[in-house]
Amino acid sequence: MTSLMWWAATVTLSSFAIVAMAASIAIALAAPMLARRSARYSPAARAAFLFRLRLVPTACAVACAFGVALPIFLYFEPSDSGERLAWTLMIAAVAGAVLLARGFWRAAAGWMATRRLMRGWQARGRRLESFDAPLPVFAIEESFPTVAVVGFSRPALFIAERVLRECSVVEVRAMVRHECAHVASRDNLKQFLIRACPDVLRPNSTIDRAWTSAAEEAADARAAGGDPASALALAEALIRVARLAPRVRALEVASAFYLGGSIESRVRRLVEPSDSLPDPSRPLGCVIACAGALAFAGTVALAAPAIHQVMEAAVRFLP
Numbered sequence: 001m002t003s004l005m006w007w008a009a010t011v012t013l014s015s016f017a018i019v020a021m022a023a024s025i026a027i028a029l030a031a032p033m034l035a036r037r038s039a040r041y042s043p044a045a046r047a048a049f050l051f052r053l054r055l056v057p058t059a060c061a062v063a064c065a066f067g068v069a070l071p072i073f074l075y076f077e078p079s080d081s082g083e084r085l086a087w088t089l090m091i092a093a094v095a096g097a098v099l100l101a102r103g104f105w106r107a108a109a110g111w112m113a114t115r116r117l118m119r120g121w122q123a124r125g126r127r128l129e130s131f132d133a134p135l136p137v138f139a140i141e142e143s144f145p146t147v148a149v150v151g152f153s154r155p156a157l158f159i160a161e162r163v164l165r166e167c168s169v170v171e172v173r174a175m176v177r178h179e180c181a182h183v184a185s186r187d188n189l190k191q192f193l194i195r196a197c198p199d200v201l202r203p204n205s206t207i208d209r210a211w212t213s214a215a216e217e218a219a220d221a222r223a224a225g226g227d228p229a230s231a232l233a234l235a236e237a238l239i240r241v242a243r244l245a246p247r248v249r250a251l252e253v254a255s256a257f258y259l260g261g262s263i264e265s266r267v268r269r270l271v272e273p274s275d276s277l278p279d280p281s282r283p284l285g286c287v288i289a290c291a292g293a294l295a296f297a298g299t300v301a302l303a304a305p306a307i308h309q310v311m312e313a314a315v316r317f318l319p
Helices: 002-040 043-054 056-076 087-124 161-166 169-184 187-196 206-224 228-244 264-271 282-302 304-317
Strands: 126-128 137-140 147-150 156-160 254-256
Touching: 002 043, 002 056, 002 087, 002 206, 043 056, 043 187, 043 206, 087 137, 087 147, 087 156, 087 187, 137 161, 147 169, 156 161, 156 169, 161 169, 161 228, 169 187, 169 206, 169 228, 169 254, 187 206, 187 254, 206 228, 206 264, 228 264
Parallel strands: 137 156
Antiparallel strands: 126 137, 147 156, 147 254
């Protein structure tokens, strides 16, 4: 039984590593083209598409390793086959274990860093009651013009005192609406899931940057609500905050109004809105996804003996 469990763990982890690496490479190569093609849709639809695309390597690896390789191996493999573990298979299994451990570590580190940041800011901040927001709002003394929602289970909004001093009430309220749009879209949770993905896509990859940009534009659009005056106030707030920022800043699992970099595309989209961009057919997409999942499960069930034979041949072939 011990030998069988070692074999099962090795086959599962090696399958996870191989699929995660292959899918990560495919997504990394296709990301620039897919990001360009998604520009035809609204920012919200583009952000949703890019987020799902970002999770593809992990989803494929989990499905193939724990939904195909492991159950087929346990069902067809005898308890004591007498086969030896190939060293290449063991290396792949170690790589799979490292990927899973790395994802867990990144998630835990992000969680703890966010908790420390939120506790520190709340401890030295002052509560603001003048904003109609569905989450607590705090003013904090920060050199960077921070306007950010931190956390995702019980998020809080933090605004730097210098932003409150330098920006008009209309501009501050526009920024608060922008951050509330991030909360409504659960963008901090999405950032956390992206961070925790046990794949080999590098942080701040092309697809990560494309999703961040689309999420910010979607929050801008939701905050403006189709009102030209609100859009103009938001654009003015973005320009003012960008001028106050001395440098680029990074925050853990947080959605910030501005962290540095170019604001041209966001301002242009706000002050010169294009014609209403279409959204892809969501019901049709859900039907296709469900049909694909059912077809995948049915194919695996019907082809399980053949898949097991392929797995056996691959194991025998490996050095």
